[in-house]
Amino acid sequence: MSDLTVEMVQRGRGPSSEEATRRREIARDMRSAREKLNSTTGLERAFDYELLRVYAQYRSGAGIPLALFAVAMALAAVIWVPPMVAGMWALCVFVAITLNTAQSRRFLRLDPEEVSHALWRRRFAVGDGVQSVCWSLMVGLALTGGRVFALFGLVIAAAVSTMLAATIPAAAVAGLVPLCLATLSYLAVTRETDAVMLVIMAVGSQIFFLSLSQRLYTSTVGALQSRAEKDAIFAELEQAKANSDEARRRAEEANLAKSRFLATMSHELRTPLNAILGFSEVMKNEVFGAHQAPSYREYSNDIHDSGMHLLNLINEILDLSRIEAGRYELNEEAVQLAGIVDECRHMIGLRARAKSQSFEQFVDDSLPRLWADERALRQIVLNLLSNAVKFTPPGGEITLKVGWTSSGGQYLAVKDSGPGIPEDEMDTVMSSFGRGSLAIKTAEQGSGLGLPIVKGLVELHGGSFLLKSKLREGTEVIVMLPASRVMDTLPAVDFEAEAKKAEAKPGRRRMARVA
Structure with missing residues (x-):
């Protein structure tokens, strides 16, 4: 079993996203290298077939x-050679074209898994060479004036x-060599300057076309590589989506199991509590008589306080689990935020007076009501206080x-003069069961x-929700409710005007009947 590190606890079991990406890249590179070793061109094996x-x-x-x-070349060549010679040349070229076309169509009908890449590469190179030899026979026109x-x-x-053989460099070279040789053969017939210049230009053009075919081959390979990378990305995305769906399904099952567990345990824990x-309250209040030993009353108080602490902790865990699961239902009604704050301050006042703490209030009593869950707002205020x-x-x-927010909503701000929260512990404080280092040292025990x-x-x-804090200056928590929660005050009803309207309507109906 592998060692459990802090990083693994924070992100869960398994590798991180960066490590998983690095592993996928290594696996892809190894697969590509293995295919290149099995290929005859130094490319991936799938590229060999695609090029063919x-x-x-x-x-x-x-x-x-x-x-x-x-056919067009043969008809034009009749000017310099007999029709029979031009026809035979055209027939020879036509047969070579037909053989190459038939061979290409046969290749396309084969199963890609059964194709021998080296064999078909040689066949295509030979076919291009034969066809070029047939094309090069037009060199005979040089002897009759059609140079x-x-x-x-x-x-x-x-x-x-x-251009046609660009994806197979060997075939491109095999198709160009006979044509170059046929072009250079003109130098054996004449040494005239014009003829030599024409031959040089023709050979230079043929070599230039060969370089263009090499560039086309490179661009084709690049396009195949881009397509392969795109297909790999799509495959990874599909795999990631499948993993995400599976993770979501497991998370939903775990959440359901957690909800069932909390519901069961809350019942099982609350019954003995x-x-x-x-x-413990009966013993604490000495309902059936005073304790003979004074320590029993202290023990009863400790038992009762511990039970209340455990009950509050269970309630908080259930509330948080319902909120996280999206199952916390709001029972909305018209409530007064200032009134709730004042009631909660009175409830907390006894604890504050025990520590000689004082409250300073800046409450706008003219605030309109909010459309909100009173129990939820009361819990918000009590937790903050x-x-x-x-x-x-x-x-x-x-x-x-x-008071009012700048956007027309209402806000509640609670500020203390405590030790404050270090900036690097803000996320810890906002996490479930998270408590800052200063809180652990100075504050009362809490669940976090x-x-x-x-x-x-x-x-x-x-x-x-906004949390602001500075060391040795205290902490301020600001809760802002949107303007959509504020209930606008309806205009006052003018009863006299309404009565006049009600009297006028029957009169109009009587006039209509008379008419």
Whole structure:
């Protein structure tokens, strides 16, 4: 079993997202390297087939245009050679084109898994070489005066051959060599300057077409690699979506199990707690007579206080679990925020007076009512005031503010004069069961659920929660409720005007009947 680290506890079991991404990249690189080792071209094996397929598609689609070009060349060559010779040359080229087209279509019909890449690469190279030899036979026109026309035809044939065979470099070279040799053979017939310049230009054009085919090959390989990377990304996204769906399903099952567990345990814990609280209260109040030993009364008080603390903790856990699960239902009604704050201050006042703490209030009593859950608002205010009393030292001051927000909503601010919260512990304080280091040292014991519950209840009302704190200056919590929760005051009803309208309506109806 692997060691459990703090990082693993924070993010859960399993690797982090960065580590998972790095592992996927390593696996993809290893798979690519393995396929390159099994390939004959140094590329991935899937690329070998794709390059052959593209070549076959080009060849099978160019059969008819090449045949028509050969016929046009043969008809034009009749000017310099007998029709029979031109026809035989055209027939030879046509047969080579037909064989290459048939071979390409046969390749396209084969199962990709059964294709021998090296064998078909050689076949295509041989087919291109044979077809180029047939094209190069037009060199015979040089002996009859059609020198420029023949060079033009050889250049066009070289351009077509290298472009069609660009995805197989060996086939492109095999198709270009016979044409280059045929072009250079003109130098054996004549040494005229014009003829030499034409031959040099023709050979240079053919070599340029070969370089273009190499660039086309490079761009095709790049396009295949981009498509492979895109397919890999899509596959990873689909896998990630499947993992996300599975994780969501497990999270929902875990959440349901947690809800069932909390519902069961709350019942199982509250039943004995009721007995503990009831009997401890009887013993604490000495209902059946005074204790013979004074320590028994202290023990009874400790039992009762501990039971109340446990009951409050259970209630807070249940409230937080309902909020996180989205099952906390708001029982909304018209409530007065200032009145709730004043009632809660009176409830907390006894604890504050025990620590010689004072309250300073800045409450706008003219605020209209809010459409909200009174129990939730009361819990928000009680939690904030309880925290303020906990963290404020004896003799300190707690400030309460209730008023309008700039957007037309209402806000509640509770500020204490306690030790404050370090900036790096803000997230810890806002997490469930999280408590700051200064709170552990100076404050009373608590569950660490007060602020998360407050934040969750405020967000259920569509409001916002702001926590501000500085060391040795205290902490301020601001709860802002939206303007949509504020109930506008309806205009006063003019009873005299309403009575006049009511009297006028029957009169109109009587007039209508008379008419």
